[in-house]
Amino acid sequence: MRPLDPLALSASVLAQEVNAGSLKAQDVAAAYARRVENLHRELNTHIEWDKDAVLNEVDKQLAYIEAARYAQKNLPLAGVPIAIKDNIMVDSQRVSCGSQLLRNHRAAYDATVVQKLKAAGALIFGRTNMDEFAMGSSCENSSYGPTVNPWNRRHVAGGSSGGSAAAVAARLAPLALGSDTGGSVRQPASFCGVVGLKPTYGRVSRYGLVAYGSSLDQIGTFATSVEDTALLYEVIAGHDPSDSTSARLPAPQGTLGSAWTLKGKRLAMIKEFMAEGLDEDVRTHFEQAMQVYREAGATVETVSLPHLAHSIPxxxxxxxxxxxxxxxxxxxxxxxxxxxxxxxxxxxxxxxxxxxxxxxxxxxxxxxxxxxxxxxxxxAYYAKANRIREMIRREIQGVFEQGFDLIAAPTAPTTAFELGQKTQDSLAMYLSDIYTLAANLAGIPALSQPIGLCRKGLPIGMQLMAPAFGEETLLRSAQVYEQQINGTEKFRPRI
Structure with missing residues (x-):
């Protein structure tokens, strides 16, 4: 019987095999460490990668994993390497937020999400590159240089969580964490061809996340499939008394556990997002994705949300x-x-x-x-902006009150643009997030998943949004789509 290749397995299968004893967590760590060593400099995915230091920390976790296995306790992320965006605290590790100002700062504690990952058996596997203090849409604002797209090194990986997205796309880790303030998980997920989830505001603790915009920030996930996304989401979500904005809801379980059908489900397409500025390749693949939803039994209708025009300002x-x-x-x-x-x-x-x-x-x-x-x-500015934000939130809520289950839109108006193309034009850079901002302003969950490749061979993403705390509907619907197109293997760069 051929030995299992850890790099070829999903996070879900990796954990199953490690729990069963058919795959050793040491072998998983060694395989991923070799791959990171070979590729991270070329892609500039990591701000902090010290192979020996990472494996020394992994060794401490291995004893915990083995003890759990002998006690016949299954750990949901046993032996699964996870890359962490460089604005999330990991005890004793440097947390620079991509900035020279914090180049010497080391975390004094684990973020709540990191505590949960360790308790679930995960291996913390390096700190990923990001736009400085999460301010950017291309990962070119990092003090440590830009992360490049694994599909084409001349193009950006997206931002601000570009390092995490590129790491998962290049299989430097099966899972990664990022943060999403205005699209910083979903847009790079779209550009790199992976699944990116921004949970409902308050569903995942922000304790240990360096704040950018406190009423907008949310820790999110990267994975290569919806199943792995759900697995990671279930581990990190739940109430945290250390975060005053944390929702008082129990941790989710069995998100994808029961049969799900799209028959009878209603999807709303946003009229304003299908207008001028949308790349034709993105438009074509998005319309094809909507046809897949129709063939699976869903009803797709167009709605108008005029207040979304104010999202950028x-x-x-x-x-x-x-x-x-x-x-x-x-x-x-x-x-x-x-x-x-x-x-x-x-x-x-x-x-x-x-x-x-x-x-x-x-x-x-x-x-x-x-x-x-x-x-x-x-x-004149801040107070007025908050009033319009509330109008946007109510407008989106009104769509769900009309009986729609999901809102669907392209994740970004274009595929990944070339390095340097927008660095001197702030407005052009800001407009690359035009479709993702609404979910943060409204505090609702949103997910990006790959739906095709453009003529240049770059990934295209589709975004789904659900009502607050509607992650289950979001994930199950996205999984049906993924099954309809026969999985996500086609969205992995050949590197």
């Missing part, structure tokens, strides 16, 4: 305002690298430390956020 007022407040702590005194310029005053120390440590995009967003919160402008 509303998001960039609220997110930057919250970022201005959240990033004030990084001043070179409490947190962050202090300037070495001699003889500076206290005020100059603040200015110099932040000027040296923050990149251009972060500075731009902090200044914008400070401006919209300043005296005389608060009501």
């Amino acid at each position: 509303v998001y960039y007022i609220i997110a930057t305002a919250e970022a201005s407040s959240n990033l004030a702590r990084f001043d070179g005194i409490r947190y962050g690298v202090r300037t070495q310029k001699p003889g500076v005053s206290l005020r100059e120390l603040y200015v110099q430390s932040r000027s040296e440590g923050f990149g251009r995009e972060v500075k731009q967003r902090i200044m914008l956020g400070t401006y919209v919160l300043s005296s005389g402008y608060y009501d």
Whole structure:
């Protein structure tokens, strides 16, 4: 009998085989460590990768996995390597958020999601690259250089969680965590051809996530299939008393456990998202995906959500305002690298430390956020943006109240663009998130899954949105689609 190849197995199967004893967690770790060693520099997926240090930490987890196996206790993620975005705390590991300002900062504790991963038997497998402080849509704002797309090295991986998306696409880890403030899980998932889930706001604890926009941030997942997405989601979701915004709901179980059909389900397509600016390849594959849903028994109808036209300005007022407040702590005194310029005053120390440590995009967003919160402008900008946000939330809620089960849209208006193409045009970069912002503004769950390849051979993603805490409907419906197109193997780059 041929030995099992860990790199060829899904996360779900890996855990089953490790729990059964037919595959050793040590062999899984060794196989993935070799692959990361071979590819991570080429793709620039990782900010922090020290093979020996990672395997030393893995060794501590192996004893726990073996003890559980001998006690006949199945661990849901036994022996499964998981890459972690560099803004999520892992005890004693560096957490730089892709910024020079935090290049020496080490976490003093595990984020709640990391605690849950370790308890489930997962192997923490490196820290992935990201746009600095999660501010970006291409992973080009990282102080450690851009992550490139595994499908084509001349193209971006998406952002801000580009390192996590590219790592899963290139099979450097079967699963990864990211964060999603305005599409930072779903857009890179679309660009890299993997499944990306942003849960409902409050469904997954944010304790241990470095804050960008506190009313928008949510930890999300990357996987190569809906089944693996559901597995990871069930492990990390649930109430956490350490997070005051955490929903008081039990951890989900059996998300994909029972038979599911799309017959009788209603999907709403957003009229405004099918207008000018949508790439023709993306439009064609999205319409084909909607036809698959129809053939599986669902009804697909077009709805108009005119307030979504305001998503970009509303998001960039609220997110930057919250970022201005959240990033004030990084001043070179409490947190962050202090300037070495001699003889500076206290005020100059603040200015110099932040000027040296923050990149251009972060500075731009902090200044914008400070401006919209300043005296005389608060009501005109921030307060007004929050009122329009509520109008967007109610408009989306109204779709579900009309009896629709899901809202469907392309994840992004284009496939992955070339490196450097949009770095000098902030508005063009911001517009790449135009279809994903609504779910964050409304606090609802959303998922991106691959639906095809464009003529250039780059992945295309479709986004599904469900009512708040409707992850089960989201995941089951996405799995039916995945089964209808015979799996996701075709969406893996040949590297």
